[in-house]
Amino acid sequence: MRKYTFLFSLAAVFFISCKSDKKNKTEVVELTVLEKVANAHGFEKWNNLKELEFTFNVDRDTTHYERSWIWNTRTNEVTAMSATDTITYNRKSVDSLSMKTDGGFINDKYWFLAPYNLIWDKDNFTFEHTTEAVAPISNTPMQKLTIVYGSEGGYTPGDAYDFYFGDDHLIKEWVFRKGNATEPSTMTTWEDYLDADGLKIARMHKNKEGNFKLYFTNIKTVTE
Template sequence: MAKYFSACILFTILFISCKETKKTESPQPEKELTILEKIAYANGYENWNKVDELKFTFNVDRDTSHFERTWIWKPKTNQVTAISAEDTLVYNRKDMDSTAYKTNGGFINDKYWLIAPINILWDKDGSTNEFTPSAEAPISKTSMQKLTVVYKQDGGYTPGDAYDFYFGDDYLIKEWVFRKGNQAEPSMSTTWEDYTDVSGLKIAKMHQNEDGSFKLYFTNLKVKTN
């Protein structure tokens, strides 16, 4: 009887001890997001998996000239419809002939301008990046955070190119610099402005250089979600 009583006491002590241990356990800290992830999520990356179709018109005004082309992209199937003044082409990015491959170069360019903050997260395995906590932005000359993304030399339509992204504490891109072939001097510097929310995606509709002689902007933005 004494042994049984002692065993009961021991079990009770162990049970209370376990309960106390559980009470004092600290919650596991959430994983810190990388800079690429912070920028992507600031632009609505968490809503991307809901996108069934993305339509946009890419416009460029350079001095007195105007250029535009429209894209309809179904990311889940990789079907792309390219619409220009001359022609309409439907193709799948998983199976492209020479004509589709050439057209797809324009799509890659225009899509990058549209959703680069998300695209850089997708491209993380094909690029290197470097974060600078404080740097002077090229157009506004204000101090911002800076992320430099350099693409690998092999593969893609523009291998070895570099991009400098300038952003504030909200991780929304305010300006960027494109450097062809990772050269030291900028090939182009533009703003990222006139942000709009399209089905949870934050998209900068306007990009322009310092004197406004070059403007690249998006119209007809439409997103179909599931």
């Protein structure tokens, strides 16, 4: 009886040890660069959000333009507010009347939450990661992530974006290249970060010459 008890105990210890080793191995999951950049900007907090409000502003030379958005992230209802109109629609049923407004929302939301689109859109683009690059505005050594969207679907198919960031994976500069052109269409900084219930938002984007500013105000979040 003692012999069997000893063998059973030994087998139990072996089983627990194997189970523990297996658990330790499965816990080590290397994140992709897309996930690292998204998480650095608070993507893991996104599911806590119920509603998001922000105003999109553009200053070009002496002109100013702005429009505001309220987005119910659970129902996908969007309210657009400009100097002339207030329009509410649902992104689940965009029609010919709301398509122009939705195109504006997609543009403004992309500037606002581009790091999250690295996860949301990952099946729609190819990407390349370079660990040693030079940021185009500051001429500072940084990492570079290039994504190129597919040629079909969306409002601007085939476009490319170059994200520049440091070891903290927070974006510092980016380049937009329409239709994956060689030359930049737009090139700005990412700065003045705000922590809004865990979401890290770059409120200010400036070009190299200083005559263009795109920025966000009236940022409000509603969480559970």
